[in-house]
Amino acid sequence: MPTHPDTGLTRLYSDHHGWLYAWLRRRMGCSHNAADLAQDTYVRLLNSGRFPSQDQARPYLLQIAKGLVIDRHRRRLIEQAYLDALASQPETLAPSPEETALVVEVLVRIDSALARLKPVVRETFLLSRFEGLTYREIALRLDIAVATVRKYMLMAIQSCMSAVTDSECA
Structure with missing residues (x-):
């Protein structure tokens, strides 16, 4: 992969932006959203510093x-x-639009953090927090030890807290 952003990104953009925009517009049905996401694609590419070869x-x-x-x-x-x-x-009690945007951003980060967990850890957390099951009930349902439920809950809570902390630092 070429690494020089001036030549690599400029060529990728000029050769493929129209194609990418058209694909996104067909997929999303909205030219404005397609334009935004095409731009975001190149921003993400630029931030990664990795530029694929022309055939890739x-x-x-x-x-x-x-x-x-x-x-x-x-x-x-x-x-x-x-x-x-x-x-x-x-x-x-309605929050301001700014507060709503901040809360949504934190919720997205928490969702992403939970998605990165092993499925059994995520399920343990969801059973506890959203179905209100006790650790013993979770252990029985998932056929794991109560100590394992505690461990999984700690992992999930740490992941969520890290997502919240990261959003406060951003």
Whole structure:
């Protein structure tokens, strides 16, 4: 992979931007979102410092763009769930748009942190926090020891706290 951003990125952009934008526009059905994500794809590429060879450019750009499409979709689902939860609250408790944006960002980071956990660790956390099961009930359901449930909960909580702490530092 070429490493010089001036030549590598400029050539990738001029050779493939139109194709990538068209693919994103077909996929998303919106020229504005497609333009944003095409730009974000090249920003991510630039930030990585890794530029594919010309024969690998389209698959590489497509991989980045698909990840961004998925990230945007997940973010919108999380944001909508948060807004739905807010709708059931009294209007006097409604956060400002800035506070809403910050909360959604933290929720996206927590979601991402949970997604990186092993499935059994994530399931343990979700059973405890969202289904209200006790550690003993979780252990029985997952056929693991209560001590393992404790360990998994600690791992999940540390991961969530790290996501929150990282968002405060950003």
